[in-house]
Amino acid sequence: MQFPVEDIDADELARREALFGPLADTVRELIDVTIRSEADEDTILEAAQRIRDVTKRLNDRRCEGGFGVRFTEHGHMMTWGNAVSGLRNAIAPPLVVEQAADGGMCSDFTLGAAYEGPPGLVHGGVCALVLDQVCGMAASTAKPNLTGTLSLRYRRPTPLGPVRARARIDRIEGVKTFVVGELYDADGNVTVSAEGVFILPAWARGR
Numbered sequence: 001m002q003f004p005v006e007d008i009d010a011d012e013l014a015r016r017e018a019l020f021g022p023l024a025d026t027v028r029e030l031i032d033v034t035i036r037s038e039a040d041e042d043t044i045l046e047a048a049q050r051i052r053d054v055t056k057r058l059n060d061r062r063c064e065g066g067f068g069v070r071f072t073e074h075g076h077m078m079t080w081g082n083a084v085s086g087l088r089n090a091i092a093p094p095l096v097v098e099q100a101a102d103g104g105m106c107s108d109f110t111l112g113a114a115y116e117g118p119p120g121l122v123h124g125g126v127c128a129l130v131l132d133q134v135c136g137m138a139a140s141t142a143k144p145n146l147t148g149t150l151s152l153r154y155r156r157p158t159p160l161g162p163v164r165a166r167a168r169i170d171r172i173e174g175v176k177t178f179v180v181g182e183l184y185d186a187d188g189n190v191t192v193s194a195e196g197v198f199i200l201p202a203w204a205r206g207r
């Protein structure tokens, strides 16, 4: 696993955030309206062609593979391709995850039409995606890790709209960090609870 360091200062970091964040926001809106638009056929056909054209231009120069996890020389971590919180990832809701008063992690976000499973409800796999990230971030306050096991209990449906995720470390046993987490609906009901085992991999021990 590589973690490239980019030779950029705080101003350049801010410039890139201000450039790529709004691009991803725009594409996120595009995803939503692609699902929900009731425009006429000519408009849809024209939109598809214009999107193909701009995609071709953006493709002229691009990195190989995924964005990865990169650092600035001052140690700022850029997880911009992350599927849940990536600044440049239009399929990420995106989550902004913050430290909670209890020392765990917390995030308030909105899941719209792009995250639907059953009608009007968040897809169960999306609930797992979000909880993996927030539980993983809670675990990584103790040590770097990968998800070993994530167990979920879907207690009640999660409606599309405002959602809260929380996670905190339950206990640490050697290389294993045990985390518990929950999703909440807009009324504050727990919809999904999670238990995760996050593991410092053998190859990373002592590094």
Ligand SMILES: CCCCC/C=C\C/C=C\C/C=C\C/C=C\CCCC(=O)SCCNC(=O)CCNC(=O)[C@H](O)C(C)(C)COP(=O)(O)OP(=O)(O)OC[C@H]1O[C@@H](n2cnc3c(N)ncnc32)[C@H](O)[C@@H]1OP(=O)(O)O
Binding pocket: 069, 079, 132, 133, 134, 135, 136, 137, 140, 144, 145, 146, 147, 148, 149, 174, 175, 176, 197, 199, 200, 201, 202, 203, 204
């Ligand atoms: C160091 C890596 C850091 C990578 C960080 C990356 C980026 C940093 C960026 C942001 C960080 C911020 C937050 C994190 C955010 C999001 C979280 C998303 C996380 C993911 O999206 S991550 C992708 C999905 N994840 C995988 O792709 C893992 C595939 N898998 C493996 O890479 C190995 O399978 C591994 C490492 C799991 C274990 O391998 P290993 O060789 O290190 O383990 P080993 O045999 O030494 O066992 C040691 C002890 O763990 C027990 N144990 C073993 N496996 C277990 C399991 N699965 N469940 C429960 N317990 C298990 C044993 O029973 C023993 O327990 P005991 O010590 O008690 O005997």
